[in-house]
Amino acid sequence: MLVAAAVCPCPPLLVPEVASGAAPELDAVRAACADALGVLAAARPDRLLVVGPAGEEGLGTFPEGSRGSFRGFGVEVGVQLGRAGGSAPELPPSLAVAAWLLERVGWADAPVEGLGVREPxxxxxxxxxxxxxxxxxxxxxxxxxxxxxxxxTLKAPGYLDERAEPFDAAVARALGAGDLSALKALDAGLAYELKASGRAPWQVLAGAAEGAGLSGTLLHESAPYGVGYLVAAWS
Structure with a gap:
């Protein structure tokens, strides 16, 4: 039974060591993510499942204790999913960012597992x-x-596409309203063309939330560097 959900963006730039001099520019996003994680803690779950984009096909599972790092982004920062030890596959970047967010708030409320959802x-x-x-x-x-x-924007990773802003606005409305139908109806092809990595994870959430009766709140919406960042909490 799903009792709560938090939706966060996953740029490695959320980690200040990766962002370096630009770190303060994402302070508002980090603060909103912390607020969303507070909603999860307040729900007192038996377990926490972290879902994020990873690779090109299928699904990948990551047990508690899985480790990741940001060495590929030029910094020696390591993270671990939850507290349990043991060997496990290395976390993809999206789940490494999640592990960093959880460590930042001192998450100790429930065991943590990861699920990587492939883009297509x-x-x-x-x-x-x-x-x-x-x-x-x-x-x-x-x-x-x-x-x-x-x-x-013109300087965004995928260059300027006039369809991007209305797509992001529709997702923001759906996440803020807990609109499962709207999330399920997101166009996978359009999302791929717009490089929206959250499409598949958001649709996993929509499936999990069926019948749960959760209401949504949009906590943050911005587009620094031409990329849409959305933070929401469902409870």
């Missing part, structure tokens, strides 16, 4: 995965990582 995964499969997550008797909270479009 069809909406129907994402929704099915979400339903499977919520089907058990445990009180599950979800931390859902993913960016909106990366095509908001």
């Amino acid at each position: 995964l069809a909406a129907e499969r994402c929704i099915e995965v979400g339903k499977e997550i919520a089907a058990g008797p445990d009180r599950v909270a979800m931390l859902v990582m993913g960016d909106a479009s990366a095509c908001r």
Whole structure:
């Protein structure tokens, strides 16, 4: 049973050591993410599942204790998902950012696991995965990582695309309202063209939230560097 969810962006720039001199520019995003994680803690879940974009096909699971780092971004910062030790696959960047956010707030409220969702995964499969997550008797909270479009300005990673701003606005409305139908209806092809890495994780959330009766609150919306960053909390 899904009892709460937080939606956060996943740029490695959220880690101040990666952002370096630009770190203060994302302080508002970091603060909103911390607020969203507070909603998860208040729900007192039995376990926390972190879902984020990862690679090109299928699904990947990451048990508690999985480690990641930001060495690929030029800094020696390591992270761990939850507190348990042990060997496990290295976390993809989106889940490494999630682990950093959880460490930042001192998460110790429930065991943590990770699920990497590959970019092209069809909406129907994402929704099915979400339903499977919520089907058990445990009180599950979800931390859902993913960016909106990366095509908001000429200097954005995907250059300027006039479809990006309305796409992001529609996602922001859906996340803020807890609108499951709108999230399920997101166009996977358009999301891919706009480099919106959050599409599949958001649709996993939509599947998991069916029948949960959660209401949403949009905590932050911005587009620094031409990339849409959205933070929301569902409870």
